[in-house]
Amino acid sequence: MTSRLPLLAALFLSLMSLPSLAQQNPAPPIYPSPGNPADAQSQQNVAAQENSQMPVFRVKVYARSARAVNYRNRGGSTTVDMRGTSLMPAITGHAKIDGKAGRLAIDVDLDHIERPAKFGGQFLTYVLWAVTPEGRAANLGEVLPGDNAKSRMNVTTDLQAFGLIVTAEPYFAVTHPSSEVVAENIIRPETKGFEESIDAKFDVLEGGQYIIDVPPDQLPSAQAQPDVPLDLLEARDAVMIAKAAGAEQYASASIAKAEDMLQRAEDYYQRKQGRTPIGTAARGATQMAEDARVLTLRKKEQEREEAARRATAEAQAKAEADARAAQQREQDAQARSDEDAKRRAEAEQARAEAERRQAEAQAQQEQAMAQAEAAREAAEDAERQKQAAQLQSQQAESDKQAAQLQSQEAEREKQAAIQQKEELRARLLAQLNQVLQTRDTARGLIVSMPDVLFDFNKYTLKPEARERLAKISGIVEAYPDLKLEVEGHTDAIGSDDYNQTLSEKRAETVRAYLTSSGVVPDHVTAIGLGKANPVADNSTAQGRKLNRRVEMIVSGEVIGTQVNGPSIQLEPGPANQ
Secondary structure, three states: OHHHHHHHHHHHHHHHOOHHHHHHOOOOOOOOOOOOHHHHHHHHHHHHOHHHOOEEEEEEEOOEEEEEEEOOOOOEEEEEEEEEOOOOOOOEEEEEEEEEOOEEEEEEEEEOOOOHHHHOOOOOEEEEEEEOOOOOEEEEEEEOOOOOOOEEEEEEEOOOEEEEEEEEEOOOOOOOOOOOEEEEEEOOOOOOOEEEOOOOOOOOOOOOOOOOOOOHHHOHHHHOOOOOOHHHHHHHHHHHHHHHHOHHHHOHHHHHHHHHHHHHHHHHHHOOOOHHHHHHHHHHHHHHHHHHHHHHHHHHHHHHHHHHHHHHHHHHHHHHHHHHHHHHHHHHHHHHHHHHHHHHHHHHHHHHHHHHHHHHHHHHHHHHHHHHHHHHHOOOHHHHHHHHHHHHHHHHHHHHHHHHHHHHHHHHHHHHHHHHHHHHHHHHHHHHHOOOOEEEEOOEEEEEEEHHHEOOOOOOEOHHHHHHHHHHHHHHHOOOOOEEEEEEEOOOOOOHHHHHHHHHHHHHHHHHHHHHOOOOHHHEEEEEOOOOOOOOOOOOHHHHHHHOEEEEEEEOHHHOOOOOOOOOEOOOOHHHO
C-alpha cells in the first residue's frame, strides 16, 4: 500500500489543477461556494455535532470539494449520499458505512449510471475509490452498471478517514484514479462529525493518464466484437497499455506472465469455457499487466533521477574546470601587467639618461665658448675692434644655433611624448578589442558590451560577461592613470522609467564587477542613459539589439586625447565575432 503513495498523490495534484475539465463541463459545483446560505446551513449542521468527536476532513477534487469522514472504530453505521458530478449529473445513490473490528464495511447503491464508453473508447469500467485527507486513494473495487443502470457493491477497507468517489477507468486494476470523476459522496446533515481543513502536500511521480502512450482508437477494445466479455476486453487493453509504456524493456518477466495469462483467457474464450474461467484468467492478466506498468514507470523514474545526478556531477566538474581556467587567466593578466610595468620603468630610465647626456653636452659647449672668448680678449689691441665685431657676429650666430638646437630638442621630446601616448593608446585599443568590440573616439576608447551578455530584461551578468569583464579589469589595472565611465543604454521598447532604471542597474552592475575585480573604485563611474542615445533604428529588431548595450569609455592623460586624429576602428577579434 505504501508503494502506491507517490503515484496516487500525483494524480490528485493533477485533478486539483484541471481547469480544462471545469471549462468543458460548466455545471455548478455540487457543494455550494463559501458565503452562500447553503454553505452557512452546512456549517451550522457541523457546529451542532462537534461534540461527537468524529472529525470530518475535506479533500479537494478538481473543481469540487468531496469531503472525507473520520469514522469511529466499531462506531456503528452511518450513511452518506452519492451524487453525480457534472460529467454524469443524473447519478444518485447512497453509501452505508458500518464500523467493524479493524475494518469498515461499505455498501454502495448507485442509480442512473451510464456506460463508461461515453467518455472515450479507452474507458471500459468504473472503480470505487476511498480517498484519505492527505490525497492517498485506495482502489475498493470495480463498479459494474447493470442493464437497468443500477449498481450495488459490498466492500471493506482498513482506512479510517476517507471520502468516496467513482471514476471511469480503462480496467479494474488501476492504481490511481483518472480525472473522469463521475460521482462523489455528499455528507448528510445527520452524518455525525465536524469539519476540519486539511492542507495536503503531494509529491509528483507519475502522470494521470493511462493511455498517454497509445491512442484510444488503437486499443483492442475499440476493435473487438460486441460479445467479447468485459474482463477479456480489460485484459487486452491493460497488456497493450503496459507494453506501450515500455514494460517489455523494463518489466519483461511481469509482462510475459501477463501475456501468458491473456493467451490462456483467449484460449478459454475461443473454446467457450464459460465466464468464470475466462474472467479468472483475464483478471489475472489485467493485474499482472498493471504491476508491469507500475514497475516500468518506477524504473523509468530511477533512470531519470540517475541521469539528473550524472548531469549534476558533470556540471560541477565543468564549473571547477572553468574556475581553474579563470584563475589561470587572472595569473596571465597579472604577468602581462608586471611586464608592462617593467617596460615603463626601462623607458623612464632611458629618458633620465638622455637628459643627463644633454646637460653634459650643454656644459661642454658653454666651457668651449668661454675659452674662445678668453682667446679673443688676448688678441692684439690693433685687432680688438675687428675681433670684437667678429665675436659679436659669432655670438649672435652661436645663440641662434643654440636656440635652434634647444627648439629642435624640445620638439623631439614633444613628438616622442606624443608618439609614446599614441603607441600606448593603440596597444590598449588592440588589447581591449581582443575582449570586446572597442572603437577610438574623441571621448576616449569606447568598449561596447552587447545585450546578449545580460539575462533577458535583467541586469544580472551572464558567465561569459563576467569572464570578459575580468579580462577588461586585468588590462585596465596595467594602466593605473586610466579613467572609466560606464554608460547603460536600452532600446525604445517599454516605458521611459523602466528603460532608465534598467540602464542604470546594468551600468552599476558592470561598475561593481570591475571594482570587485581590482579596478580602483574612484576611477570608475556609472550612469544610465535609457533610450536617449540610440546607435541604430529602433523600428527593427536588429536595430533594437544594437541599442541594448553597455559602453565603457576609457580615457586619461596617459593615452592622450586621440590616436592619429579622427576615431580609429579596429577589426573585432575572435571574441567579438
